[in-house]
Amino acid sequence: MPFRHSFAFAAIDTGVFPACYALGRQHWLEMLPKLPCSLQHLPYPCAGVGPNGEALITDTVWLGAEDADRVVVLIAGTHGIEGFAGSAIEIDLLQLLASGEAVIPENCALLLIHALTPWGYAWLRRCDGDGVDLNRNAVDFSKPLPENPDYERLRPALFKADAEQRRHDFAEFSQRYGRESLEKAISGGQYLDPAGPFYGGRAPAHGRRVCEALIKHYGLPKRHLAVIDLHTGLGSYGYGEIICDHQPESAGAAVAHSWYGDSVTLPAAGTSSSVPKLGLLDYAWHAIMDDQSCYVTLEFGTYSTDQLFETLLRDHQLWARPDSEVARFAHSQLMRRHFCPNDQAWQEMVLFRARQVIGQAMRGVSS
Helix, strand or coil, X not given: CCECCCHHHCCCCHHHCCCXXXXXXXXXXXXXXXXXXXXXXXXXXXXXXCCCCCEEEEEEEEEECXXXXXXXXXXXXXXXXXXXXXXXXXXXXXXXXXXXXXXXXXXXXXXXXXXXXXXXXXXXXXXXXXXXXXXXXXXXXXXXXXXXXXXXXXXXXXXXXXXXXHXXXXXXXXXXXXXXXXXXXXXXXXXXXXXXXXXXXXXXXXXXXXXXXXXXXXXXXXXXXXXXXXXXXXXXXXXXXXXXXXXXXXXXHHHHHHHHHXXXXXXXXXXXXXXXXXXXXXXXXXXXXXXXXXXXXEEEECCCHHHHHHHHHHHHHHHCCCCCHHHHHHHHHHHHHHHCCCCHHHHHHHHHHHHHHHHHHHHHXXX
16 A cells, blocks of 8 residues: 555644745755655756745655656646645655655655745745746647637726726626636636736746656656646635546546546536636646546635635736835735635645545555
8 A cells, every 4th residue: 555544644734834935945855854765856946036035946856766667746836826735735745754654655656846836936926937827838839829819808807906897897708708708718828918817928937847857857758647736726615626637538537537536527527616728737747648647636725716816816916017016015915815824724624635635646556
């Protein structure tokens, strides 16, 4: 068995949730010398600095046999600010490994990716320093970029200062075209507006380049993979939804269902809290996976989708104004609250569910 029977039920310490990116990274790094297995630590520096001048680095560690043909990949901080929960989950796992309450099967390895978008983590934003949403960035930039004409229709409403008028415009759009069309228009991904939300960029972003480097360095296309991308902010409060963006009839979807059961949801089948989206990081990993592998997003819900949109839109409005530093700081605390509530019950639910899903992945990929 990949994990001891007590793994999901070991005492939960919410102290693993960090106060900031720098402390999260420090705690994560401090755990590495305590591990009872071989490891390879590869850091990937990112452009820019944090609010206190700190270096911004994506840290990665390979745990277990170098020649393992089965690998669980755990990704934290794809959307920067969501890295608070991602750090906590990875640190919790490292503590369990250090104590022996979790063990890696002989035919498996773990690849942990910490702070995939470190700029956003440090500055309490979902995007990177160029406004790019890494989870809309996995497109072929040598070809014409995907279009989202409904985003262009809604763009004037997105930046209205009057939130009530903005909500009215959204309600009208939703009534005319449907709620799913509204969510796709806002969050489906767009490639024209660097100041706007869910912007996919014009070139591969830091986090995508890190993933591509790791895929090549470890020869991951030749291994069976269970990838879990950790996210927060969408869905039912405290619940970790297993979202699978493989196509419904694909081998990847079948593998996800066999490993994680009927709790798996598929945006393409309309069963998820998430609508189908452009340029997901998933797609870069799908392209290198065999038929015995799958990629899932473990999405921990906080508050409503409408509140998510309002919080994010206000963030983008403020960052588009050079004179809004004080207001940006105040709003950043609301961003933190939405993506990592300071609620012990929520944090306990996150850690318990993460242990459960990681255990399912280990059992699934190693069988």
